[in-house]
Amino acid sequence: MKHIMSVLVENKFGVLSRVSGLFSGRGYNIESLSVGTTNEPELSIMTIVANGDERIIEQIIKQLRKLINVIKVRNVSKLDHIEREMLLIKIHASEKNRPDIFNMVNTFRGKIIDLNSDSMVIEITGTDDKNEAFINILKPYGIIELVRAGSLAMARGSKATTDYTRQNTI
């Protein structure tokens, strides 16, 4: 089962290695991890996609919460949420098949962001399923390179992962 976790962390030295190391050290599989600062520069949110049964995911969440620099962990996949991933795909494209590709890119609401005489780079954003479908459709043209950003996710509604008690000065 795929789970998406939203992990609020302090932007401190080594926090990414603590989180990623936890997964390798304890033998959990990470599908993707993307990280960036939030609207508060001292905080980052990591979006982690991991596979595992309920027991494993529960253990992953507990282990993440044990890290001192981790402030909050939410299993977003248990909430009503939105999920997006961005891909860049470079494919072979001759003058002859360009129109076909343009069509598909439009259907999937992608963008062509670079074009050469024999290749092009497409940018597409969507859910995992949609992106997979798009990749499959492009395969016959010959994919030269594929780069994925890793999923981002956010729960719907007015609550935020960045909501937490800040008065924790001991």
Next chain:
Amino acid sequence: MVRHMLKRGAEILTDSLKKEGVEIMFGYPGGVLLGVYDQLFDVDILHILPRHEQGGIHAAEGYARATGKVGVCFGTSGPGATNLITGITNAYMDSSPLVVFTGQVSSELIGGDAFQEADIFGITRPIVKHSYLVEDVKELGPAITEAFHIAKTGRPGPVVIDLPKDVAAAKINYKPSEKMYLPGYKPNFEANTMQIKKLLKMLESSTRPLFYIGGGTIISNASAEIQKLSEMLNIPIVSSFMGLGAIPTLHTNNIGWIGMHGNYASNMAITQCDFLIAIGTRFSDRSTGRINGFAPNAKIAHIDIDPASISKNVEIDIPIVADAKISLQQTLKYVPKYNWDKNAGKRSDWLKTAKKWNDEKPFSYTHSEKVIKPQYVVEKISEITDGDAIICTDVGQHQMWAGQYYKLKHPRQFISSGGLGTMGFGFPAGIGAKLGCPEKEVFVISGDGSFLMNAQELCTGKQHRVGVKVAILNNKFLGMVRQWQHLFFNNRYSYTCLECQPDFIKLAEAYECKGFAADKYSDVDKILKESLKINDRPVIMDFRVDREENVYPMVPAGASLDEMIFGEE
């Protein structure tokens, strides 16, 4: 008026140590620590100089575990720091509070493979509760305050502070502050009342309840509460190996300890109980045996301050994230609200059954006066110290015999490397324990293999006049590995025979310590009593014991706890 003072990093460091009440530290100087050591030269903290960093950190842990205080140790950059790794891991596995300072090369050299540079922050990441690389001298004071707080609260553990040379030398206007900002660190001390009530409801209807207590009950000082609850309701108690000492060995409701080399009654009690109340324990594989055969008839409640320990290895029915002592005090408050009379008779029968198992099959060995039985040595140590000594052990057969035959009376009295199983832990830990509790007799029970892993600390013991007694149960084997080779590898003793070993008397004397050796049964008592007269340096006792004695009972790997083997006799 608070005056801001211009201070160097090294001064801030020692000020902070004083503020934290550090009285003893264990450290080994080196190139990048010169500035720090220059500062330490003038500071009134007892500095113990081990002869290897590993000895230093194990001593710091022995000190921490014997006293309940935070152990502090120092190592220089590179090899000094990497020599601390085993000790850090040991403290992590056994939840011991340590603050470990490592020197680091100057900030501008980091990453350039400088002389004695090692990425200690990276190397220690999986084995610390938390760690710091201090990048700016402004961060040093707060980092130390946080480190001590993190090390000793919640589930304790080691915290590493990596301190670059230039940061220790840099000066700032320094004002000490107690404030910490740790938004991601909030150990939960008090239990959820709903969960306590669930536990009591379950306990009320249970006819075969059992306490299973671990090292966490010692850390949280919960012994009195456990005994009280056990005595009120006639609930038998078993412990993990790490929980040894939490309840006196001879307490009437103490059934023993569970696991691979635990006693028959405890392992049977686990298998047959209908409600297991686990407290401050992490269900390690050495304790549980085959997981799906563990407490097969029981509902399980688990009180632990570390949520990640709950349902990690064994599925828990009633999870309680809390401090052991506090949650048991809460529990005691609610006890009168339940009907205990209904099952009182059945509970008391169950307690009798558990005790009867102990009468039927206590820890036992074939007594002999022709050879020295290793178990006999431990029994004798127990006898002549009246069960009151701090016992530190190394790892192997002697460790199990120490657990089986020493009759403990107090928490923090039994100090052993339970989780990591570190050979070489016992002797330096004993030095640390003795320095922390000079009024106590400290015995290290060791093996001929383990002792040699940190024998250089004889020098430390001599220099600092540490009267620790070391009983080596010398069988000229790596005994536990040999036992497995005997049982499961067709007696093929592959590289476990320690044919060549030093003359332990001469070894002790070379360090100006005292050495004894015993070949005969009748020597044991005599030598042990002699050893008690020497209190200004380590004493080594070489007990040449029955070479192929095995530790029983034994739950073989992969078997469940009730599938013990009892030896060949």
